[in-house]
Structure formats: C-alpha cells, structure tokens
Amino acid sequence: MAVQVPPHIHTDVCIIGAGPVGLFAVFECGLIRLRCHLVDYLPRPGGQLSEIYPKKPIYDIPGYPCILAQELVDKLLEQIRPFKPGFTLGERVESLVKNEDGSFTLQTHKGTTIHAGAVAIAAGLGCFEPRKPDLPELALYEGKGLDYMVSDPEQYRGKAVVVAGGGDSALDWAIQLCQVARHLTLIHRSSSFRAAPHSVERAYQLAAEGKIEILVNTELHRLLGNGRLEAVEVRSTTGEVRTLEADACLPLFGLSPKLGPIARWGLDIQNNQIPVDTEKFQTSVPGIFAIGDINTYPGKLRLILCGFHEAALMAQAAFRYIRPHDHLSFKYTTVTGIQGL
C-alpha cells in the first residue's frame, strides 16, 4: 500500500491566515520578488469576510464607496494571481520553530511542512473553530462518529446520522446528507429554523417525503457508545428524553475564533493579541511578523485598510530579514507595472 507523504514546501514568506490582509501581503511581497505560501484552517481563502459576512457591504476600502466582502476577497485573489502564491487550506499551523540559520519550519496538524525565510502571522482573531455543545463526553467520540465538519459526504453513506443545529450549515448538510444516509434526524433547540427560507422549505419538504426526521425544541443531551458512537440521547424543552440510533452525529453550530496554537510559539502575547513595532510589524521574535487584527500597538485600529498598510511595511522588513545583503529599492507600480513571479 502506498504511503502518502505530507507535502514539504519551501517559500520566502509563509503567511499564516488567508484573510484580506494575508492576501494583500502576497502582493506587497511579490512586488519585491518574495514568494509567498499561505496557510489557513478554513477550507477557502477570505477569512472572516468569506466565512462570516460574505454578502455584507464594506464602505471603508479606499477607492470603493461600497464593496461586498466576498467581492473584495475575489478582487484580492485576482490582484495576487501574478505572484502565484501557494495555498495550504483546511490545515492549522501547529508548530513554528526558528532554525539556527534564522529561517523557520512550520508544521500543520495534517503534517504538511513549510520551510520559510520569514513568517507573517495574519491570523485575524485566530483559527475559526467549530462551536461545540456543552457535553462532557465529547472527547470520547470526536472522530469516532462525532464530527463538527463534513469533509466527505460519502463517509455517511448508509449510516444513521443526527445533525444538530438551526442555521444554514445544519440545514444545508441535512438536506445533502439525507440523500446518502440510511436515516437522518435534524434536531434544533428552538421551535423554528432561521436558515435561508428556501433551505427551511426544502428541509420540511424532505421531511414530508420521509427523508428527514425533524425534531424541534430538542437538544443533544448525551452521547452513547462503546469506543464508537452508537446513539444519542436528545431532550425536548419539556424534558422528554429520547434515544436515537446514531452512527454519526454532526453538531453544526457555526464557527468561533480561537487563538489556538499561536499562543504556544513563544511570542509575547497580550490579551490574545501580538504586540509589534510600527516600523516593521515584527513580533518579539525577529523574522516573525504579525499584521492585521492579530497584532497590537499604540493607536491600533482593527481595519482592513490598516492591515494593508501593515502588510506593505512588513514586506520591506521581511525582505531585509531574508536577504540582508541584497539591495532593496522602492518602486511605484505606476512606473514598473506588475512583474509576476
């Protein structure tokens, strides 16, 4: 059987976080011929703009009186395309180690290794991690029938599946997974669903066809099994407890930001933020920079446009860190245009 070797990547600047500021950092680095590789725990670039408010208008991006959050992400992706950044998505950087020669080695939770000359942390408020229900036995079944995300719908084929939640994610997955599951139950704490109306309508239509069982005013109470999840106990708001057969349970309550492993990398951290200087946006470790919402300094404003400025100065400092003997001359794009990598 072939053994899959996790990727080993070499780059000039490893950018942790593919939100707007991380994406623009690729542009600023690219202008001075620094190659970038982006890593993000979310499955797509865009950070909180794509994940939390893709359809919200933003009014304070210079040059755009109004732009939708996802539109801004799309434009940033277009802007950085000439610089051919690498992406490792759906993976969380677990460790960051400084090597003797001043370079860095990063490793993700899936084993991908990235060797970089410098590191820019553009992680916003940290990793967006799934909100978990307050059940003491969660850890017993995580990965053993209890999942907070769906990576491959096929893994639920022929199974009894319980989906918990009342938002878009819970509804959308219930609608999709009922096509492959042997039995699908959707439970929701409240009496009505607040997801997109067409999803709610579709779910009730599938319930009428006997493809989804919907239990409202009901929440997860207990997980049962023997090494692997076998059933879930649910409790109604009136206190009635019922046991449901469950090969798989998916609590889908949305995402919440957590600082996560960043706190363990030996950097100075104050109130979940990383202090930096305002010349280089460098952290307490030379060669590791922090830009965007994750950093703090006197006068800090959590604005995308401030993050863009920070990215520009960070790129200059990263160049001097990686190539201390090379000459760096500042040029305007209006003079030199964009030369891709």
Add this chain to the structure above:
Amino acid sequence: MTDAVFMTVVDREGRVHRQEVPLNVSMNLMELLKAQGYPVEGVCGGMAMCATCHVEVQRGMEKLPPLNEAEQAMLDALPKSYPSSRLACQIPLSEALQDVVIRLAETD
C-alpha cells in the same frame, strides 16, 4: 438630562462590576464592554453575526429594545443560549440600561 447611567456586569469568573454607561456617545453595549476591557471580542464588528458578545440579561430584559431578526437568528444557531440571551452589539447605550444586570455568556 443625565450624562450617564449605571448597570451591572457579571464577568465569566462571577465577579460583579458596577459599570458606568455614558449616554452622550453613539456606541452599543458590545463596544462599551470592549472599551472597558471585558473579554468581549466583537469579531464581526456589530453585525450580529459572530455571537462573541453574547450576554445573558439577568435583570431589565423588558426595558431593552426587542430582538431583531438577525440577532434572533444568531442566538438560535448557538449550541446554548438562555431565555434572556442578547447580543450586546444590538443594544444601543441608552437610559434603558439603568440598573440592568448582564452576565457575559460562556465562550464556546
């Protein structure tokens, strides 16, 4: 007209704080809590889309403006909420906050 009223904030460790609420500023309760150093992130900036400013109103719920659709939807999507749950970002600073008691909800 008064410049400020006082409310009570119970933090996640159960400590009780008497909190001054200025009335001459255009702010919401999430912004006030953040500015006062409470561990309230306000990730989405006040759009009722992240629930990092989730609070339980322990006294004075009836004095506050009613929940809007977006706030109700966000609270419904959480794994746990309370009958008097609110998102602080949807509560403007006003005289209605006089003597209101809130508790910062647990983070997920």
